[in-house]
Amino acid sequence: xxxxxxxxxxxNVVATDISDKKVDLPCKEETLDVCDYKKYEKLVKxxxxxxxxxxxxxxxxxxxxxxxxxx
Numbered sequence: 001x002x003x004x005x006x007x008x009x010x011x012n013v014v015a016t017d018i019s020d021k022k023v024d025l026p027c028k029e030e031t032l033d034v035c036d037y038k039k040y041e042k043l044v045k046x047x048x049x050x051x052x053x054x055x056x057x058x059x060x061x062x063x064x065x066x067x068x069x070x071x
Contacts, residue, residue: 015027
């Protein structure tokens with residue numbers, strides 16, 4: 001996030017995480033579960049987001065135990 005914020009400007013980046021724990025980032029921060037479509041849509045509209053860099057993931061061991069989570 002730091003490199004992206006430096007490249008495009010910190011006012012143009014919104015970082016999200018499922019955790020509400022605040023991290024020292026040079027951009028806006030929001031709590032978001034990427035499975036929560038309504039909140040995802042609201043943030044996109046509220047911040048007028050044009051591009052999304054999706055970095056959410058699931059560990060392979062958990063995905064192997066629960067394949068439906070990893071699809």
